[in-house]
Amino acid sequence: MREVERVLAANEAFYTAFAARDVEAMEGLWSQRAPVACIHPGWQPLHGRDSVLASWRDIMSSPTSPPIRCTDPVAHMLGAAAVVICTERFPGAELVATNVFVEEDGAWKLVHHQAGGVARPSGDDEGETLH
Amino acid sequence: MREVERVLAANEAFYTAFAARDVEAMEGLWSQRAPVACIHPGWQPLHGRDSVLASWRDIMSSPTSPPIRCTDPVAHMLGAAAVVICTERFPGAELVATNVFVEEDGAWKLVHHQAGGVARPSGDDEGETLH
Numbered sequence: 602m603r604e605v606e607r608v609l610a611a612n613e614a615f616y617t618a619f620a621a622r623d624v625e626a627m628e629g630l631w632s633q634r635a636p637v638a639c640i641h642p643g644w645q646p647l648h649g650r651d652s653v654l655a656s657w658r659d660i661m662s663s664p665t666s667p668p669i670r671c672t673d674p675v676a677h678m679l680g681a682a683a684v685v686i687c688t689e690r691f692p693g694a695e696l697v698a699t700n701v702f703v704e705e706d707g708a709w710k711l712v713h714h715q716a717g718g719v720a721r722p723s724g725d726d727e728g729e730t731l732h
Numbered sequence: 733m734r735e736v737e738r739v740l741a742a743n744e745a746f747y748t749a750f751a752a753r754d755v756e757a758m759e760g761l762w763s764q765r766a767p768v769a770c771i772h773p774g775w776q777p778l779h780g781r782d783s784v785l786a787s788w789r790d791i792m793s794s795p796t797s798p799p800i801r802c803t804d805p806v807a808h809m810l811g812a813a814a815v816v817i818c819t820e821r822f823p824g825a826e827l828v829a830t831n832v833f834v835e836e837d838g839a840w841k842l843v844h845h846q847a848g849g850v851a852r853p854s855g856d857d858e859g860e861t862l863h
Contacts, residue, residue: 643851717848720774
């Protein structure tokens, strides 16, 4: 499998774990050694594996946690790191996300995630924004 | 200067160019060779140096472009790549941003930017979110 396909597979595994509320799988997908951060939509940034994984445990344990599906992933390879940009689809809502990975012990692991809302669904022109 | 300080200086230069509406400086801050992407708040993702820089030219040429200030930057080094997470402060508004850099010809260059709103200003508890 080419590196880009391995990165996209790691990205898909992230959304599979999220949709399945599989805490153990989610913990295994994040880097053990690299610095880790996460910006959930509307949240202040979280830094550090403990804070980030605690946030995912809280989110995935919520009975109102909506189903999520990832579409249109694009991976940009940056040597030993990679950025995946994708759309997160929820019932009635759409977010866009940045997921950053590093290679660790032969596998691509998450080190950063940011998701944010889009003013208009994909296909429309760009929305009005602060910048 | 340590690498982390050089990355933080590149991040600061990005916001200085943005605030000054300095198109030439902005163009020099983005990678020439690595794959480039950008997610402005509320927008669909942009891919490719031409699309990304065209968006910055449009944004910086707007007479309603608000002043911006970057605070609380944290750099996470990932070998030949780096992620900076910071707060973008506008009059009456606050965004959080991810900026990804790669080293190119001895300088740290932007390859990706995502900014999104926060539900509550820094210091408050986390806001209600989709995830």
